């Protein structure tokens with residue numbers, strides 16, 4: 227549905243986006259992760275037409291994205307830009323109408339999202355009088371209130387309490403189930419891992435890895451912990467595709483390269499005596515991220 231192809235954007239000396247390419251299918255939840263200043267917000271702004279790219283294209287449902295299509299997108303911007311003095315309900319009704327809803331539909335949708343996002347007691351409160359987390363809920367309601375065809379959310383989970391996080395997880399899953407492609411950025415990698423069908427890791431303006439967490443794992447191999455109490459410390463050195471990470475109290479931690487058969491490792495361990503444990507640990511998204519991005523990258 228959404229195709230971002232070769233998008234490049236420079237601010238002076240900074241290459242904020244360097245041929246950024248990814249797509250998001252209908253009903254797919256796509257997580258955009260990367261360090262501070264990696265280029266996520268710039269990419270999202272370009273998708274929404276808030277910024278113009280220097281090169282590359284953005285297509286939605288097969289056509290270049292124009293103003294009319296963008297009106298049907300739901301966007302949660304990084305800089306939260308609602309009207310501070312407007313009351314929650316009137317603000318949401320106004321925004322729904324701005325995106326093309328009739329007055330009755332706008333009211334229904336605003337009331338729906340107010341109650342879904344736990345804002346009922348604040349519906350007649352000015353935005354500026356709400357706590358930050360509740361303002362964030364109103365921003366989310368603003369992204370959802372016009373029944374968007376695409377959702378682009380810049381750090382939607384930031385500032386939300388744990389119950390609001392659960393509600394938002396549920397809402398995003400529902401939107402995806404209804405066929406909406408959903409792109410969101412987050413630094414909460416456990417959440418991204420739990421929620422996303424696919425993940426794009428961005429560093430210094432480039433997508434450095436993209437795929438399901440399983441696919442990203444397949445590229446890095448696994449950690450194997452072998453408990454062989456009688457083994458000499460160097461028992462695993464020299465096994466092909468194996469790096470010894472450490473030996474401690476009869477336990478050896480090994481990094482096993484992708485595609486390497488673990489049975490010769492087991493045979494080598496058994497050749498030293500008893501083997502009490504032989505366990506693969508699959509890296510979490512946070513570990514994969516550190517592997518792919520490395521320390522000190524933008």
Ligand SMILES: Nc1ncnc2c1ncn2[C@@H]1O[C@H](COP(=O)(O)OP(=O)(O)OP(=O)(O)O)[C@@H](O)[C@H]1O
Pocket residue numbers: 237240241242260261262263264265266267268269304
């Ligand atoms: N309007 C601008 N003028 C100049 N430089 C900019 C502008 N917007 C972004 N940049 C630069 O482009 C790079 C990418 O920034 P961007 O905001 O896209 O990163 P990000 O991945 O969203 O970071 P964060 O996780 O901190 O929000 C950074 O070096 C930033 O300083």
